[in-house]
Amino acid sequence: MPAFMFPPAMLLLSGSLALQTVTAHDADRSAELERRLAGPDGEILVVAHRGCWLDTAENSLAAIDACVAMGVDMVEIDTRRTRDGVLVLMHDATVDRTTDGSGKLADLSLAEIRRLRLRSAAGGKGVGTTAWRVPTLAEALAHAKGRILVNVDAKEDVRDIAATEVQALGMARQVLFKTEAPAATLAGKQWVSRAAFEPIINQRKLKGEMHEAIASYDVFKPVAYEIVFNDIAFLDEAVATLRGKPVRIWANTLDYDFSGGHVDRIALIDPDAVWGMMRDRGVDAIQTDQPRALLAYLDRTAPALSRDGSTALTGQEQ
Template structure:
């Protein structure tokens, strides 16, 4: 399944300052999208949902206010074709409603309320809020010129989605990522050469020959590689292969992963510090504010390439 990364730029707080900072911040984040620029990119998993609701406009705005580089959002389509933000196939966990997103019309979904945080856990639902399910277009508008967006598309890409992104800020600010062989990606997205692209590579499938797995994508010159690390010892194997191509090295530090947020909260040096030391310069996390503070406090730097 292709996952779509739409990128827009620039966190702001006060309006007069914001107007002056937008071009600067926009250029800064587009530079980061283009490749390693010496910084470690902080990616908020389902946006800044702590204190808000995952995949909500408030979660996006919270990340903007915190100066986070990028938010990861999930896109699904309703029965009548409306693109909305929702991670699960159903609305059960995050709202008071029930049923598959794909079986409901937008008129049904727009009446529902989002639950706090990550919603229902087991038999204990989180409190309902006044927040509503956002549309993809609303998310693009909220993020425009303020923050990068990593959109995990749960629906096939289409000319309509690309047109919506073009209207919201331009395809030049979009990074597409896919977990599929290059030939298949090209077949599904013949416009691949015209956008920024990053493959997803999982350790169990590439461990036998990681060099060949990375080299397979050389014809399209990816701007980054997302590596699903299962064993910490495998992480440094990928570093020289990715750095030789002046691309970003992306790893998730979500709970349950080899490098886990759960451990990072108690010992950030052992998780986030170790990742940066290994050459990772894009980290997706459920603790983006903590990671941002850690990077600022330790002044962690990463690979920088010409043009990055």
């Protein structure tokens, strides 16, 4: 029967059921995201650095959408404050590399930022512009809510403001904040309790014993620890120290080298030597600029749990 022939009451009921289905799906997705962020689940958490920017633009809403479509678990975004105090997505202190504008972000108002267009991919001199604009942090969070986890990398002392925006959107269990700051300096910081928390244990900066540094953060109930290492022995020590704690172990394969040369450009040639090595040593969260390649590698090399917890077929089995 054509839709126009249904009685009004039936059409109303049909629309109501569709709305309930969408709402139930959204609730299930949000619950699944929160479960994955809350602690290890036997899967690698794939984190896209500055979003999935290779075919979009870094720190853009389009980069978030691309990650959702790709099946990435978490998007990392950077935030800074405009002259009039609004948090927007921007990695650098200036807008030169990533937009068609110039100057320090802190010297520009939100209205001035709104007039800029983002450059493609990672930007840079001579790179073409897109139709995309610089989003505010609140816009980016709302865009990601219930769709993908978010790591907010605050480039200034704006974590308390950012955490307030996270809390206002009801996303405290979908957003991660991290810091290298010593535990003793975090008492009283609002942001530590308003979102998921991840300390960074950096081999270049660690003073004292590994177990003491890790234990000092226990009071804040971290969901993960990021390990920045020069050599594998340091990673192994961190994994051994964290064994038994209900936390993820996070490592980076970014080409800036936070992992003793185990970086994306090598992983694209020999993924076993980078991503496979980390997985086999106990890492279960990897931040990368090559999320598509990492996802494909994980599908090829190991059976994984699907997002609803049931066994999923790997790429080889399909």
